Amino acid sequence: MKANIVTRFAPSPTGLLHAGNYRTAVFSYLFARQNGGKFILRIEDTDRERSKPEYEANILESLAWLGLDFDEKYRQSENAPVHREYLEKMIASGHAYISKETPVKEGDRSEVIRFKNPNKVVTFSDLIRGEISFDTTELKDFVIAKSLDEPVFHLAVVVDDFTEGMTHIIRGEDHISNTPRQILIQEAIGAPRPIYAHLPLVLAPDRSKLSKRKGALALTEYRDRGYLPQTLLNFMAMLGWNPGTEEEVFTLDQLIEKFDLAKVQKSGAIFNDEKLLWYNREHLKKLSLSELTNIATERIPDLAQLNSNQLKILVPVIFERLSTLAELDEMREGGEWDYLFTAPAVSKELLGETKYLAETIALLENISADKFVPEKIKDAIWDFATEKGRKEVLWPMRVALTGKEKSPDPFTVAAILGKEETKTRLLAKLD
């Protein structure tokens, strides 16, 4: 496609990064990478009051977690000398002027720098929306700096995009109305016009722009709640875009390959947590046994007591029923798997009738210890259980082994416990 593409993600470090923000990072990144272009991170910290180092750290942490690597990083405040230079040039050329003001609110200056508005109609072409026109007359002579050393958003953005060589500006729809005045500044400083693509907004359930106030969770919060980075990446990419096929689950590399900016939706989309959960389950399913085992033993350290044969049986069973990794933490806290290590207390009431237990034990006795795996155990007991009533045979067996109302099936549990321990626990319930 086009050579030398340069895009950027330009967040202001005034809050934790959430879906309303990082979605533009995802789209810009995909576009840059699929075209072999550059992806630049620019921290827009010209608002000294609200910018905080911890928020900048959060932005970096979030991007790293998602795996969105950038080629260059700038901090807008560090570009102040260049902003000053352009301001001076604009004043010298008559494109801007120092204006005397009557302060209306706290912090207002009595002197600011305003842009000399040529009052014309600006028309630009948006990659997603087509042509958009504005009459800039209503903008008046807008403020571009509080002083030569304190540029305001529009000036800083235009100068930086120019000096950093931006070819494509991919940002949220809420910037559409900022575009005409930025184009005016571009023309004043002789900068080429980049190609614009205004993304639809990510919406809160009430269809207004998603924001922290609207309950947007920080990306790092999703991480802490046990979502995989590929889940958020995949979900975000599919919010407002689709490949035109019925496939939905993609890795980052597949997204880079398939993404198409021109196919991005025009209308905003609600961030749907239930679908996100589904995506997480899908991505969990794609992990290998060893990856799952590492995750499980990290979150539930007790599981490290099990040998690899036991883990091979247990791990898939654990992940079969969970949607987020945080559920592993709940298991740890709730002692969910304690019965694997210590014989559980078994309530007589829960256990119920044990009239077939002796025969069950006898059937298990026929399996050699090294063949004590779920399939063999099931084979040994199944016909008997079917004949006598599965519930009558299998319920007491499972409860005697686990002490719990809910657990994996008795064959799986018995296999993990091993032949000896299984026999010991069942014999203990024989009366």
Place this chain on the structure above:
RNA sequence: GGCCCUAUCGUCUAACGGUUAGGACAUCGCCUUUUCAAGGCGGUAAUCAGAGUUCGAUUCUCUGUAGGGUCACCA
């Protein structure tokens, strides 16, 4: 309010002007299952309204309506 953007199931979305308007999530039902999940199968559910163009509009045009964005010495 001015300006700008948008409009298909509850949600995310598909459909060269010609489809029984498709899929996914959610929901409901059935099957399977000792339990809880998972899984399998099936159902309910949408083109904002009105004109126009056309043999034929979800699709093109206009108007209306609705929603959203933006109108800072924030970004």
